[in-house]
Amino acid sequence: MTTFFDEVQEIRKRYPAGARSATLPALRLAQEKHGWLSREAIEETADALEVTPAFCYSVASFYDMFHLEPVGRHTIEICTNLPCALCGAQKVVEAFESALGISAGETTADGEVTLRAVECLGGCGYATVVAVDHRYRQNVKAEDAAEIVEGLDA
Amino acid sequence: MSAELVRVKIDERDVHVPKGTGIVETALAAGIEIPVFCYEPRLGDPVGACRMCLVEVEGMPKLQTGCTLTAQDGMIVKTARTSEKAAAGQNGTLEFILVNHPLDCPVCDKGGECPLQDLTFRYGPGNTRMSYEKLTFEKPIPISPTISLDRERCILCYRCTRFSSDVSEDGQLVAANRGAMSVITTFEDVPYTGAFTGNVTELCPVGALLPTQYRFEGRPWEIVDVPTVCGLCPVGCNINATVRETKVKRILSRNHPEIDEGWICDKGRFAFTHLRAEDRLTQPLQRTRRHGLEEVTWEAAIDEAERLLRAAQGRIVTALSGSETVEQAYALGKLLRAGLGSHQAMLPEEVSGALDGYRLPLSAIRDADAVVVLGDVPVAERAPVVDLWIKSARRKGARILDSADEVGDAERVVLIWSGPGGRGGATVAKLAEKLTLAGREGCGAFYLPTTPNGRGVADAWAACCDDESDEPDSIGLLVVSGDEAAADPNVRALAEQAEATIVLSMFGGLSAGWADLVLPGTSYLERDGTFVNLEGRLQRLRATVTPPCPDELHWIAELAARFDVDVAPYAAAVFAEVSEKVYDGLSFGEVGESAPLRGYPDAAVRVDRPSLPESQAKPGKTEIRLVAYKPLFSGAAVERVTELQFQRPQPEVELSAEDAGWRNIETGDLVTVGSNGNAITLPARVNRRLGKGIARVAIEHANGLGGIVELARAAEEVSA
Numbered sequence: 001m002t003t004f005f006d007e008v009q010e011i012r013k014r015y016p017a018g019a020r021s022a023t024l025p026a027l028r029l030a031q032e033k034h035g036w037l038s039r040e041a042i043e044e045t046a047d048a049l050e051v052t053p054a055f056c057y058s059v060a061s062f063y064d065m066f067h068l069e070p071v072g073r074h075t076i077e078i079c080t081n082l083p084c085a086l087c088g089a090q091k092v093v094e095a096f097e098s099a100l101g102i103s104a105g106e107t108t109a110d111g112e113v114t115l116r117a118v119e120c121l122g123g124c125g126y127a128t129v130v131a132v133d134h135r136y137r138q139n140v141k142a143e144d145a146a147e148i149v150e151g152l153d154a
Numbered sequence: 155m156s157a158e159l160v161r162v163k164i165d166e167r168d169v170h171v172p173k174g175t176g177i178v179e180t181a182l183a184a185g186i187e188i189p190v191f192c193y194e195p196r197l198g199d200p201v202g203a204c205r206m207c208l209v210e211v212e213g214m215p216k217l218q219t220g221c222t223l224t225a226q227d228g229m230i231v232k233t234a235r236t237s238e239k240a241a242a243g244q245n246g247t248l249e250f251i252l253v254n255h256p257l258d259c260p261v262c263d264k265g266g267e268c269p270l271q272d273l274t275f276r277y278g279p280g281n282t283r284m285s286y287e288k289l290t291f292e293k294p295i296p297i298s299p300t301i302s303l304d305r306e307r308c309i310l311c312y313r314c315t316r317f318s319s320d321v322s323e324d325g326q327l328v329a330a331n332r333g334a335m336s337v338i339t340t341f342e343d344v345p346y347t348g349a350f351t352g353n354v355t356e357l358c359p360v361g362a363l364l365p366t367q368y369r370f371e372g373r374p375w376e377i378v379d380v381p382t383v384c385g386l387c388p389v390g391c392n393i394n395a396t397v398r399e400t401k402v403k404r405i406l407s408r409n410h411p412e413i414d415e416g417w418i419c420d421k422g423r424f425a426f427t428h429l430r431a432e433d434r435l436t437q438p439l440q441r442t443r444r445h446g447l448e449e450v451t452w453e454a455a456i457d458e459a460e461r462l463l464r465a466a467q468g469r470i471v472t473a474l475s476g477s478e479t480v481e482q483a484y485a486l487g488k489l490l491r492a493g494l495g496s497h498q499a500m501l502p503e504e505v506s507g508a509l510d511g512y513r514l515p516l517s518a519i520r521d522a523d524a525v526v527v528l529g530d531v532p533v534a535e536r537a538p539v540v541d542l543w544i545k546s547a548r549r550k551g552a553r554i555l556d557s558a559d560e561v562g563d564a565e566r567v568v569l570i571w572s573g574p575g576g577r578g579g580a581t582v583a584k585l586a587e588k589l590t591l592a593g594r595e596g597c598g599a600f601y602l603p604t605t606p607n608g609r610g611v612a613d614a615w616a617a618c619c620d621d622e623s624d625e626p627d628s629i630g631l632l633v634v635s636g637d638e639a640a641a642d643p644n645v646r647a648l649a650e651q652a653e654a655t656i657v658l659s660m661f662g663g664l665s666a667g668w669a670d671l672v673l674p675g676t677s678y679l680e681r682d683g684t685f686v687n688l689e690g691r692l693q694r695l696r697a698t699v700t701p702p703c704p705d706e707l708h709w710i711a712e713l714a715a716r717f718d719v720d721v722a723p724y725a726a727a728v729f730a731e732v733s734e735k736v737y738d739g740l741s742f743g744e745v746g747e748s749a750p751l752r753g754y755p756d757a758a759v760r761v762d763r764p765s766l767p768e769s770q771a772k773p774g775k776t777e778i779r780l781v782a783y784k785p786l787f788s789g790a791a792v793e794r795v796t797e798l799q800f801q802r803p804q805p806e807v808e809l810s811a812e813d814a815g816w817r818n819i820e821t822g823d824l825v826t827v828g829s830n831g832n833a834i835t836l837p838a839r840v841n842r843r844l845g846k847g848i849a850r851v852a853i854e855h856a857n858g859l860g861g862i863v864e865l866a867r868a869a870e871e872v873s874a
Contacts, residue, residue, distance in 0.1 A: 054326045
């Protein structure tokens with residue numbers, strides 16, 4: 001069985017020796033394994049990369065795609081950067097908030113759904129973009145929120 | 155750097171500088187200041203983070219950051235002095251920097267010595283349009299027991315994080331989050347630990363990172379910075395002691411570009427509070443029959459010392475610490491050797507003059523092509539700043555080797571011996587001779603001793619008398635000079651054999667059980683005198699504050715007079731005497747605030763036994779060579795500074811990945827290390843950088859073990 005440590009070494013081989021470029025893919029691997037980047041997950045990644053946990057934490061905290069807190073089984077991520085904001089992203093956020101009964105940044109009490117307002121998802125031509133379990137929904141309007149929540153796998 | 159000069163016009167002034175010089179330096183060469191926050195050449199390449207250095211460059215549409223721009227021929231640069239655009243840019247930059255900066259200068263410790271305050275005053279808008287609430291954070295956050303972080307004051311210049319990642323290379327201090335929410339932090343609740351953390355408090359251009367010891371302790375207009383030299387390790391970093399109302403309040407670096415480049419270690423920076431330790435002695439103590447050690451007057455103590463010296467009838471042995479000044483060692487030596495014919499001494503460590511031909515400033519390490527580090531003890535534990543020079547050499551492309559065989563055709567070669575078995579530098583000097591380094595530019599060798607002034611003490615002790623004598627059959631009197639000697643178990647063993655013992659010590663705790671007479675000692679921060687560092691550089695110590703007891707020289711002089719020995723009670727006069735014999739007649743005043751590296755041809759008075767080291771006994775298959783090292787954060791001073799305790803080494807054994815691998819040992823597993831029935835069981839730490847066959851442990855956790863030992867996984871505990 002390949003361990004996490006070995007998998008990270010495989011990733012490191014793709015980058016120049018000594019480079020820290022493997023940090024992003026290694027953190028992603030850790031997140032896939034644990035669901036989120038706990039203290040232990042960051043320490044494990046740092047050890048495999050031969051960098052400090054502080055460095056990994058610094059990188060992980062910069063990117064929205066890394067979770068530093070536990071997330072629900074489903075994630076709904078709404079882009080709130082400029083083009084989406086101009087197309088009513090704030091209203092979309094509010095619609096999801098009332099559909100789920102939580103505020104953006106929170107997870108439902110049953111641990112099922114995490115709702116987040118995130119930075120640009122790269123779909124500015126189809127604002128507002130909402131990533132539902134990492135799959136993009138384009139041109140989302142406030143009134144679509146209820147249906148999207150309904151449509152989540154039980 | 156290439157010699158090609160280019161002409162740059164800065165404001166109205168023409169200036170010629172080597173091509174590629176930064177515009178900030180170019181302007182400085184023209185006598186024009188470009189204000190900066192994040193720019194600091196000692197941190198490596200500029201990053202242009204703070205935008206304070208904006209200038210207008212002809213032909214470029216937008217303002218440029220002066221720190222990242224380099225001089226090209228014919229460039230025309232206008233600074234805020236002559237360019238309205240640049241002035242408006244700087245003004246705007248400051249307005250943004252101040253958006254979330256609190257207006258708490260009156261209670262901020264940086265107030266009065268704060269670059270942000272100064273530059274705002276000179277270049278800022280003078281008024282604020284910020285009528286919104288500012289970002290607030292919990293404060294102060296102790297990022298370690300010695301450093302406090304105020305995030306509200308931070309302007310995110312990234313000097314501290316660059317120091318952590320690019321100079322000390324510890325990678326512990328980082329910026330987390332993004333944009334306006336960025337904060338400086340360590341990982342979770344882990345304190346910022348390492349030999350050099352305190353430097354970030356000096357790099358910080360605002361009051362965000364402050365030394366906790368100095369919080370609310372002084373204001374710039376009521377303090378005085380006294381230039382002196384650190385006396386806690388053989389590097390001899392140049393420092394300023396901040397003194398307020400007769401007390402040392404803080405230690406700052408004082409950049410000597412050849413020794414420390416303005417970086418000092420946390421021991422040198424934070425251990426000064428040992429001056430006010432609870433068990434600091436101010437009155438002499440004399441053993442009385444019924445009550446043990448009792449305080450006596452100085453007059454009585456000097457009488458008793460005279461009595462003990464006479465009673466010993468020349469059978470006196472002196473144990474020196476290597477932390478005495480040259481003058482103290484000489485005065486003591488003159489009294490005991492010239493006056494009483496007692497030549498026997500335990501010198502702090504072997505010091506060889508063989509290295510004199512390979513003398514270099516420490517800064518030469520940075521420019522080396524190959525640096526050979528020998529001796530198994532981590533350099534940072536013996537001479538911390540040397541470790542920074544080695545790191546800086548590695549960043550510049552030097553090969554850092556652990557064997558002289560791999561030097562190959564490298565041009566500039568520096569050898570460093572850090573560990574036991576170096577015979578005071580004779581071994582490494584011999585290696586240097588084998589590599590024919592003598593006289594070659596940029597080549598040289600260093601020996602890292604364990605004591606701050608072992609060499610100066612050896613010089614002085616040798617200089618005070620030419621006579622020799624055999625070891626006495628019995629020890630009439632043991633004179634123990636200094637805290638390091640007083641803490642040495644070998645010295646204590648000697649004290650058991652001695653009929654009487656006099657101890658010169660700063661701290662009562664060290665000599666309580668076994669001394670007959672204890673004379674209070676002073677600290678390096680309280681002494682006038684000279685030290686010789688590991689380069690062989692003679693440096694000047696100043697009494698930054700008055701000690702709570704008489705200076706050693708004063709009572710040694712008084713005592714010497716009773717034996718008709720002429721010892722002057724002042725460092726300058728004693729130095730003049732030593733200097734005649736050892737330092738080419740250099741006068742005390744000429745030693746200098748920022749001392750040059752001089753040659754002292756007469757100093758090579760020590761014994762040389764030039765031969766290459768015998769190859770060390772090879773460890774057997776299950777055996778390992780255990781290096782029990784004296785950690786940087788140890789010793790009498792550090793033990794008395796509560797806030798430095800977190801820096802002391804963990805009880806653990808470091809071993810190489812290879813040795814750990816086949817024994818099936820992982821970090822955290824318990825291992826047993828032992829030889830001849832003496833064994834210790836400690837958690838293991840696997841260090842991938844450590845060589846095969848070597849394990850390391852801090853001496854305080856070694857239980858006397860060292861050398862060839864058996865190492866194995868500890869037997870599994872049976873769980874219930």
